[in-house]
Amino acid sequence: MRILLSTIGSRGDVQPLVALATELRALGADVHLCVPPDFEPWIADLDFTVTPIGPELRTMSPPAPERMRALAIESVAVQFETLTRAARGCDVIVGATALQIAARSIAERMGIRYEFVAFCPTVLPSPIHATPLAPTASDARRFHDLFGATLNAHRASLGLAPVDDVRAHVFTDRPWLASDPTLGPWPDPDDATVLQTPAWILTDDRALTPELVRFLDAGEPPVYFGFGSMRAAQEDLARAMIDAARAAGRRAIVARGWADLAVAEAGSDCLTIGEVNQQALFPRVAAVVHHGGAGTTTAAALCGAPQVVVPQMYDQHYWAKRVEDLGIGRAHAPGAITAASLSGALAHALSSDVAARARALAPDVRRDGAAIAAQTLLG
Secondary structure (H helix, E strand, O other): OEEEEEEOOOHHHHHHHHHHHHHHHHOOOEEEEEEOHHHHHHHHHOOOEEEEOOOOOOOOOOOOHHHHHHHHHHHHHHHHHHHHHHOOOOOEEEEEOOOOOOHHHHHHHHOOEEEEEEOOHHHOOOOOOOOOOOOOHHHHHHHHHHHHHHHHHHHHHOOOOOOOOHHHHHHOOOOEEEOOOOOOOOOOOOOOOOEEEOOOOOOOOOOOOHHHHHHHHOOOOOEEEEOOOOOOOOOOHHHHHHHHHHHOOOOEEEEOOOOOOOOOOOOOOEEEEOOOOHHHHHHHOOEEEEOOOHHHHHHHHHOOOOEEEOOOOOOHHHHHHHHHHOOOEEEOOOOOOOHHHHHHHHHHHOOHHHHHHHHHHHHHOOOOHHHHHHHHHHO
């Protein structure tokens, strides 16, 4: 069986698909990935075939509101062209994230199976999601207003009937949810309209750099700070992080990420690092301060590390609330990030009872989601 896995998103959207691809390949499937060009070299190094789609995300700036419709039209056109080429000879297309506007139509035109997967419960609409974070009918209308006309124009060119709800069309009648049942449960476990598996976690065997190991060995566990693929708007964010760690009597590790964070006045108590194996690093830190991506939240919980979540957008607010509700960390309050605001949140996360709850929860976080998903997809 040949399977196309597709997403238009950052590493937090791509890495779960690579985890699934790894499990599918182990079961004998032929797997192809279609992802932004930022991740093409990494995936090619894993010996998967990959088709890049769209521009490099790291170099893109947030679009002005008046450009949104034009960008939507351009994006859908690129998807139809690129995915049609990538899906030739495939038996299944798996689309991840809500921006997979073209994937289901291409599968329909080719007469092949299509599945949609979300990595956070609040991405999917639910009648019992009674929270401000839940998708609403007005969200669906705005989504259709943005993408509906161009999607239906492409569908008409393929001889397909128009759709009157783009979001429902993309999500299907039975979407998949790849989210740990302890960290991010679907609110109704008996709801047969959503197929939930544990999170799709890619096993990482990379060694930590000698410099990082020396830093870890030189003192008490430090605090890790990292915003992943987010671009921080505050120029003084790294300074606030270091000051907060020092106020807590801790050393600091700052991950550069796409925000290119760096410590201007580096000392023996702080270290700036690049891409890192979180599965190897997080068991050795006192706490993880991050933006609230699903992957980092899950990785920290899996390692039993207390968390401070500083959400910026989208599903990150959900993960911040879950971390706080579970008692394994603190959600940073909305607004500017300062040394004082980080210090207060970090003091809570470093308290002995929170640290104990984080360690106690870790064994409940499952690692087998990608394996379950691969078996289900091929079954």
